[in-house]
Amino acid sequence: MAFKILVTSQKGGVGKSTLSANLVAYLSRTLGLGVTLIDWDPHGSSSTWLNQAPHVGAVVQHLSLPVDQGGNRPIFEARLQMRRAASECDILVCDLTWSDSLAGELMFEFDMVLVPTSVSEIELAATSGFLSRNRWVFDSATARRPMLVVCPTRVLNEQLNSDVFTKQRFPVSFMLAPPILEAQSARDLFERGYLMDARDVCGDSFREFGQAICAAREIRMAQATQPRQPITTKLSERDASSHRVPLTPAKSSVLEGMTSASQFSVLGRYRQRKVVEEQEAVVNSRSLAQMGIPEFLKRLARGNAAKL
Numbered sequence: 485m486a487f488k489i490l491v492t493s494q495k496g497g498v499g500k501s502t503l504s505a506n507l508v509a510y511l512s513r514t515l516g517l518g519v520t521l522i523d524w525d526p527h528g529s530s531s532t533w534l535n536q537a538p539h540v541g542a543v544v545q546h547l548s549l550p551v552d553q554g555g556n557r558p559i560f561e562a563r564l565q566m567r568r569a570a571s572e573c574d575i576l577v578c579d580l581t582w583s584d585s586l587a588g589e590l591m592f593e594f595d596m597v598l599v600p601t602s603v604s605e606i607e608l609a610a611t612s613g614f615l616s617r618n619r620w621v622f623d624s625a626t627a628r629r630p631m632l633v634v635c636p637t638r639v640l641n642e643q644l645n646s647d648v649f650t651k652q653r654f655p656v657s658f659m660l661a662p663p664i665l666e667a668q669s670a671r672d673l674f675e676r677g678y679l680m681d682a683r684d685v686c687g688d689s690f691r692e693f694g695q696a697i698c699a700a701r702e703i704r705m706a707q708a709t710q711p712r713q714p715i716t717t718k719l720s721e722r723d724a725s726s727h728r729v730p731l732t733p734a735k736s737s738v739l740e741g742m743t744s745a746s747q748f749s750v751l752g753r754y755r756q757r758k759v760v761e762e763q764e765a766v767v768n769s770r771s772l773a774q775m776g777i778p779e780f781l782k783r784l785a786r787g788n789a790a791k792l
């Protein structure tokens with residue numbers, strides 16, 4: 485069954501189409517899997533990007549949803565379109581500007597929901613409102629709830645220090661993706677090429693982002709094949725027993741006891757694992773869950789990622 489990713493936000497211009505087109509290209513090229521994009525954006529930016537830039541082997545569909553009709557029509561139509569596309573690919577990425585007339589149930593069709601946001605106050609407030617309104621989806625107790633990944637985009641170097649991705653601001657269970665940095669190349673590459681090939685900070689950050697999404701996908705797929713276990717292990721209890729965090733956690737140890745707090749840091753742990761694979765060392769440090777995302781970003785900004 486295809487792995488389904490929704491890239492959405494209710495706010496316009498946050499980078500949904502840039503992220504969608506480039507993620508499709510990244511997944512298609514690096515994983516060598518069949519990737520399909522459904523572009524539900526009337527402007528068709530992500531589909532145009534992939535259709536005009538060098539071909540990466542992905543299938544591109546620009547479709548419309550009867551969003552204005554409300555009721556069950558949009559969700560019914562979306563399911564139909566997704567089912568058709570998903571039957572012929574390994575990964576389906578959908579680019580959609582969310583609207584209140586869409587029923588939140590639609591998100592249960594997806595394995596992962598990516599919500600791009602810049603770290604400007606106005607976008608953070610809109611993102612927070614969107615997530616809060618759909619909290620019942622992301623915090624639902626059902627096994628099929630989608631994995632929510634907040635994706636900081638167009639982040640400036642100096643913004644890496646900001647303390648914005650807190651539980652107070654985003655009162656839902658979410659994971660934080662590595663930030664995609666702001667650069668002119670992201671604008672210039674439209675219809676010409678892909679961020680994963682850019683030799684600048686934006687390219688570096690996008691490759692890191694792509695790797696993290698692949699890691700999150702693996703985690704989600706492993707979860708789906710494992711027998712359901714009660715979500716009872718408290719990360720804080722486990723961490724309290726030891727401050728030594730192995731940076732090459734066995735996948736099972738990343739997965740066990742997924743609480744809100746641990747979900748918050750899974751992508752960060754992926755980064756940790758990568759660093760350790762290079763250094764072949766276990767670093768004595770606090771876990772990201774204890775450290776919190778703002779501190780993680782601060783260390784990143786200080787170039788101290790290797791010491792995480």
Ligand SMILES: Nc1ncnc2c1ncn2[C@@H]1O[C@H](COP(=O)(O)OP(=O)(O)OP(=O)(O)O)[C@@H](O)[C@H]1O
Nearest residue numbers: 495496497498499500501502638665666667670671
């Ligand atoms: N990392 C980045 N660095 C610089 N500019 C960016 C970056 N990502 C996106 N942009 C620019 O931000 C603007 C909005 O991006 P995009 O069209 O992807 O957003 P969107 O959420 O799909 O918008 P819409 O709601 O209109 O569909 C565009 O001008 C795009 O080139």
Ligand SMILES: [Mg+2]
Nearest residue numbers: 500501525529
């Ligand atoms: Mg768009």
